Amino acid sequence: MELISFGDNGWGDELFVASLMTIAVAITAMLIGFLFALVFTPLKLSKNKFLNLIANSYTTVVRGVPELLVIYLFFFGGSSAIMYVAQIFGYYDYIEINAFITGATSIGIISGAYSTEVFRGAIQSIDKGQFEACHVLGLKKYIYFFKVIMPQMLRLAIPNLSNVWQITLKDTSLISVTGLVEIMRQSYIAAGSTRDPLFFYSFAALLYLMLTYLSMKLINRLEKNYSRGY
């Protein structure tokens, strides 16, 4: 018990901060994923074959390649890619992006591929009559999307998005290879300095279980809210 006490002797406070870091990375990654989904879902649904191809190769490649490999790509290639772009604009200094941004972006791109599939499925399973009714009523594009399609889409998407959230939350553990101090990295440090890996990794597993359990509770509530009337 002393090992997880707060203060100088225990690792409790460090692990608490690390858990907050895990949550922060997961939420940022999820939001970045939504941004990607916002761009790629319309491409997937568009009638243009070329745009379809772009969106399909994004989701296929990202969902077919291990997360760890994507993280390595961004970890090793991220700053040189940015420096390359900066050089075009005449900036020649060394640029280092921090581990948080690298990690959240790489996990976000992965989560975005899953979210894209979820949104595509949700929009496709909305009754066609709804789209036609909007046309007939002559609704403005903005109202049409935000007041008619979006609420129905969210109801259908939330159960699957909760799966995406779980995947994203668990994927954050992989960022520990880049040195960002989240739950996994902190447990690694603690296990190394106390020579008690069994305890710390089990404790990390417990923390992840707690996070998934709590987020499921929250999402269930959200789901109820969005499926009113069904």
Add this chain to the structure above:
Amino acid sequence: MDLELIITSFPKLLGATVITLKLLSASLFFGLILGLFFAILRLNKNKLVSGFAYGYSYVFRGTPLLVQIFIIYFGLGQIEYLRTTFLWVILKEPYWCAIIAFSLNTGAYTSEILRSAFETIKPGIIEAGRSLGLNKVFIFSKIQIPIAIKQSLPAYGNEIILMLKGTSLASTVTLMDITGVAKFIISTTFRPVEVFIIAGSIYLFITFLVHNLIKYLEKKYRYQ
């Protein structure tokens, strides 16, 4: 783009594919057995038995695979008693630790897939078997299992692909699978894009094969 690097590292990564495939097939094999076992426990009417199976799948699906590997590889070696038993022969090898972790992980997901497949079997089919005087084991092995396999093929195909991606974590416990070799080449040459393209295409190619195999099986086992 460095073509020479692509040409020189391709055979290295192809060699590492063998380890990835070994890890994948071994863990799928053990995972399927575990999954079937726990799916049967889940359907048991005894609350304690089904609760135990539920707990197993909840814990392994709720925690990252990386934690599971680390607990088994770094954690279990700490127990003095284990070091004296024959289990230590297995547990000191990162290869077997990875397979144990992957099997337990995929077993949890497989048990959920099989459970839902068993639950979708219409009770009428089982009742028909019973009224024909077939015994429980026969009904289970000749009626329930074939239907469950058919039902769970698409979901199990996804699980195989998830497990293929999961095997990349073996590189964190010093195994040189595709990702392990890719990381080694990247960190010595600092050419992440080229290596990513080759390693990624190998993974995508395996995914493609699995996808088509499942499609073929689905067609084969369709209701006539």
